[in-house]
Amino acid sequence: MLDNYQSLEYARELLKPWVLSESTPAPERLDVELSAENLVAAVTALHQAGWGYLSAITGIDRPSSDPEQEGRIEVMYHFCWGGVVTTLRVFVPYSNPVIGTVCIEIPSASLYEREMIELYGVQFPGTPSTDHLLLPDDWPADVFPMRKSFTGFDSPDAD
Amino acid sequence: MNNILPIVALIIFPGGLFLLTSGLAYEWVDRKLIARFQNRFGPRWFQPLADTVKLLAKEEIIPQGVNAFLFILLPVMGLAAALTAALYVPMAGLAPSFSFRGDLVVTLYLLSVLTLCLGLAGANSADRFSLIGATRTLTQVFSYEAPFMLAMLGPAIVTGSWQINEVNAYAQSNLWLIIAQPIGFLVALVGLMGKLELPPFDAPEAETEIVSGALTEYSGRGYALFRLGKNVELVIGLTLVAAFYLGGLASPLDFLWKTLALLLVLALLQTLFARLRIDQTVGLWWRIGALLALVQLLVLIVL
């Protein structure tokens, strides 16, 4: 087993071809930004090298304060290996929120991807299932509760 | 006068009322003992009665897709068969109301009717849990029935009679058969547990898998009758085993302490084990139970 520094170096090396920018927010972390189309390749590289396991996929809504500019959704793939965490970040715009699915490489990612589909409206073409995961079956299709613009439905008692 | 006695026997003693009350009482003792084994308080004395009254008062829901006639008939038949079986058994240590040569076989069959009714009731209700429960119940019947019968035949063979009354009399005047035929006693006792679907042989109604097995769709009266049937069978089964293996039943006092002692052992056995899977149950009975009973029988015949 590699120590923390070595494993981060290893990840850095594996991800080199696709990195847009990188940072180390904490000594045991590597944070890498990628473009959406390179994500699958990067995940595949990490997974096939046996670099840890996909621990979580986090989404964050980044609405734009400038009306001219479109808001984006940030999606993070966290890989844990022993004490270290590598995070792959991609940004997708509201108008085209599409990321390739990683379920082919990591079948258990299906759950995380479905959560993203439902809560943020990100699309993963090719993901095995898009059934409702968390929300009720009769949840409206175009409402994504984790986006900042969602502040709840009108209460039925209001009228 | 000739007509009244059988009716009394059927309705009050030893059938009917007496059996129902003693069934409830024995259920309470069983539950209380298990609770104490588990370091709990357990129910109060009227709990089984309260359960029964409540169930009887409840609406009986007949699910769609079942044969309603059978659905209602089966619990009644089961209970009736169990009550009838009591007529040939020395209940409360008194002589059986009816007795004829070969009544042992009849009693054993009557005791199986309840289980069969249970299986049929499960198969009749179109519920998945019931169906699985029914399959398991019937599978289990085929596994414990043969060893149980063999175990009951042991005393009959040494007596040289198939009449329960005579076996009882023989047991009273001879060495307790539990010492002479320990294997038979063990198989009979454990067979009784299988018959009553008590843990660890409760796979047919394993609550964590199939809710309550064959009886899942039963509520209200039907369920109450099945429960009563089982309680009655518990009493009869205990009486039979006590009469055969524990030196016979000569008086009500004899009956009381011998059956209660058996119940204590039964309750202890219930608490001690994890539930057997149905394949383990079948394996256990055919590989060990039947074999042991056969060996015992062979030894008896040869001697």
Added chain:
Amino acid sequence: MMKIGAMFSEVFRSLFNKPTTHTYPVEKIPAPDHYRGKLVYNPETCTGCMLCVKDCPAEALELITIDRKAKKFVMRYHTDRCIFCSQCVENCRFSCLQMSNDQWELAALNKEPFTIYYGKEEDVRFILEPAAAEEAEQPCPESA
């Protein structure tokens, strides 16, 4: 090594031991000293800083200021909302909030006992009276 009935001796002993179950309403076990039961408010030291109200995760506290200078405060405490986390006790720098360790049987059959008013007697009366009067003046038909 395999055993059949590995728990036998223990189980058998239980038959002669007292059951461990507590028969609760009959036999009551005193709560530990640090038990977090009903919140108790002491108006004497309160400065009306509102820190308790601000951090309450369940919106169980309302502090009504009658007169800040005269230190006239009334606390309306909703036991049914309270999650008994004691964050308010931590926040209070003047120790006027405490969680009681003997008042924890808070169940009731209606909603009324769940709203508790704390404060000096005359202040509570001052808060309660106008509300009562208001209610009496306009009986709300819709609320029926």
Added chain:
Amino acid sequence: MDKQEKFIVPIGPQHPALKEPGHFEFTVDGEVVTSATARLGYVHRGIEKAVENRNWTQAMYMLERICGICSHVHATAYCLGVEKLAGVEAPPRAQAIRVLIAELERIHSHMLWWGVAAHEGGFDILFMYTWRDRETVMELLEMISGNRVHYSANLIGGVKFDIDQKQADAIRKGIDYLEERTRHYLEIITTDETFLGRTRNIGVMTSDQAKSLGAVGPTARASDVHRDVRIDHPYAGYDRFPVQIVTEKEGDLEARFIVRLKELFESYRLIREVLDNLPDSELTVKVPRKIPAGQVISRVEAPRGELFYYIESNGSDQPERIKVRTPTLPNWGTVLSTAVGLKLADMPMLLVGIDPCFSCNDRLVYVKDQNQSLTEKTWSWDDLRNHGIERYK
């Protein structure tokens, strides 16, 4: 039962085997399970969204209530993360108390689990006795913290209460009793024949399977995968009080029992060590109401496995985003992929074998069946519901 000769046994959403709502469907052939699917999400409460409208302190109590069994680890993960963002560190005594409570919580969680698991196998006597003994640790926790379930020990920047000598003695006494009992139970689960018949070689998961499915916690450790955040990345007081990893090689249900029981001995040792060496310091440090902008990942070892928190602040007094990934989620895959080929009777034990916490994971899973395709013949929840509506119209 349809024309395809498929016989599906539904377990849940309400079922005696499940102590929380979840829905599983097992297609059986006789008694043998041929495929397994699950739908969860019956207890989804939208906590991740809700915390975005609360201040940092209130969010902690919200997150603590994700789970009723492992409430302390949620709050610990959150507090450690927020403290890191704020650039402060809780004093050593506070960190030690966090470890102490986390280990006490692990004891109560594991005891709860093995009681439930024994009950699923119809071994009610073990269930009753473990839950009786579990009261000891519940009472200890109540004595220290003032509540049996939500201890609320954490504050951002420290802990709420101290451990005094009297309490320490009571804990030592309780731990001694529990250690003896645990040793006794370990003997029972490894020797009782009927129970071993239900656990040995059931639901075997190999080490490679566990690694690739991303199993965490005791489930992974029972398959000889060395994953424990307390060791890999010591947090709170775990650098001062190191833990030894406990693993088993078999990967079956028995191994999962053994790992959890042996882990308790480690917990007992650790608790004694913490009590003997409680560092002297303050209990809290001051943390500003507004947390500086930034993002942090906080991982802790919950009783069920790795708990993952991603916390982001925008510099205000409310969090920007808190992502929680609970340990039950990655463990689901392990259950449903080992279910195929087993007996129906083993399902409840297998399901609880990973110590699932539905309110923790409040998510839905769909698993492919043996031939790797979602069969049309398997009833979906919708079909079932419509069927129910049609049937009982």
